[in-house]
Amino acid sequence: MASDSEFIKIVGVEKSFGDNKVLRGTDLSITRGETIVIIGRSGCGKSVLLKHMIGLLQPDRGSVFVDGTEVTALRHRGLFELRQKFGMLFQGAALFDSLTVWENVGLGLIEHTDLSREEIRNRASEKLALVGLKGVEEVKPAELSGGMKKRVGLARAIAMDPEIILYDEPTTGLDPIMADVINELICSLKRTLSITSVVVTHDMTSAYRIGDRIAMLYEGKIIYDGTPDDVKCCGHPVIKQFVEGRAEGPIPAF
Numbered sequence: 001m002a003s004d005s006e007f008i009k010i011v012g013v014e015k016s017f018g019d020n021k022v023l024r025g026t027d028l029s030i031t032r033g034e035t036i037v038i039i040g041r042s043g044c045g046k047s048v049l050l051k052h053m054i055g056l057l058q059p060d061r062g063s064v065f066v067d068g069t070e071v072t073a074l075r076h077r078g079l080f081e082l083r084q085k086f087g088m089l090f091q092g093a094a095l096f097d098s099l100t101v102w103e104n105v106g107l108g109l110i111e112h113t114d115l116s117r118e119e120i121r122n123r124a125s126e127k128l129a130l131v132g133l134k135g136v137e138e139v140k141p142a143e144l145s146g147g148m149k150k151r152v153g154l155a156r157a158i159a160m161d162p163e164i165i166l167y168d169e170p171t172t173g174l175d176p177i178m179a180d181v182i183n184e185l186i187c188s189l190k191r192t193l194s195i196t197s198v199v200v201t202h203d204m205t206s207a208y209r210i211g212d213r214i215a216m217l218y219e220g221k222i223i224y225d226g227t228p229d230d231v232k233c234c235g236h237p238v239i240k241q242f243v244e245g246r247a248e249g250p251i252p253a254f
Contacts, residue, residue, distance in 0.1 A: 006065070007032035007196060008164070013052055013062035014220075015045070022048050024220030025062070035190055035197040036225075037211035039204070039242065041251065044217050046200035047091075050166045053198065054086050055079045066164075084112075087157030091169040093149040095141040095156075101128070102137035105156045112160075127155040130192070131185055147178035154185060158193065165189070167199040171206045183209045204243050208232070216242065218251075 008030035015023040022045040030036050038046050051057040052064050055071045064071040066082060074082060095104045105124035109115055115123070125137055131151040141149060150170065157165050170186065171179035183206050189195055201207055207214050208228045215225035216239050224231075224239050231243060241249030 004032040005029065007067060008053060008198070009065040010049070010052070011063045011065070013049070013059045013064065015048055015052070015057065015059050021220060023052075023059070023062075026217070026221055028215060028222050028225070030196065030198060032196055033190075033194055034212045035186065035199065035210055037199045037201060037207040037214045038217055038222075039200075039202060039207055039214060040217035041242070042202060045220060046217055047168055049217065050088075050168060050198065050200060053164075054083055054088070054166065084160060085163045086166060087160065087162035087164070088166045089150070089153050089157045089168065089170055091172055093141075093153035095149055095152060097141050099140075100137065101133075101139050101141065101144075101152055104141065104152060105159050107156065108160050123159065124155070127159050128152070130158065130189070131155045132181075145178075147174055147181060150174065150178075150182055151185065154182075154189075158189065158195075161193075162195070164196045164198065167197065167201075169201055169203075170199060171201065171203050176205075179203070179206060180209070182206075186210045204245070218242075 006029045010026055010028040013023050013026045026049060038049065040046050048057060052059055055074060059072060069082060071082060102121050102124040105127055106120040109120045109123060121137065128134065131154050133151050170182050174182065186197060187210055190197055199210060211228055213225055214228055214231045215222050218238055224234060224236055231239065234240060237250050241251050247253040
């Protein structure tokens with residue numbers, strides 16, 4: 001078992017897709033129980049980094065460790081066991097339109113446990129209540145608003161009681177009020193369930209609201225990490241341009 005300060009550890013990870021070098025020696029340590037927000041421009045590799053944590057991608061070089069286990073050395077059964085530590089909220093919620101809400105929430109339990117459908121439905125109802133949704137178990141996703149879909153996706157992410165939740169752009173496509181609802185849910189689940197959260201976003205309002213620590217991914221590397229207050233006061237020209245949302249600066253505006 002790893003120390004709490006290195007619950008997740010990324011060491012020198014490099015990843016290219018053809019000629020596109022996305023990660024160029026990324027290093028990051030994540031403490032058990034914290035919420036770390038990884039910021040950076042769209043397409044900079046934030047989601048690619050998440051996929052390495054859960055073993056969906058293998059690095060060209062470097063290693064990823066989760067609770068002392070080297071993810072990059074695992075195969076098949078080992079990866080399956082590792083992934084049970086994780087829940088994931090996908091950017092578009094990724095709900096199945098043909099399934100009811102409770103079936104979407106309980107999908108992992110249906111596929112990977114021997115629980116009865118009644119037991120799974122009851123578990124799904126409990127998780128839906130945790131994200132502020134009641135009475136929607138039999139509804140189909142097409143009948144839900146964007147914010148409700150996000151909350152159903154979040155209920156599914158916690159359905160199997162994970163130790164870690166990965167959030168891929170959790171507030172994208174939401175109005176400011178619903179975005180704040182999602183931000184509060186992320187904070188609430190951390191307090192209630194003592195979950196380690198890794199959030200990738202370019203939404204600085206969300207980053208400041210939910211993060212214990214914020215790390216900036218730029219040109220394939222983590223160039224800075226610190227508390228939200230540290231980031232607000234940081235004089236690094238790249239970070240300053242990004243967090244202030246200015247076109248002028250070292251980051252090209254294209």
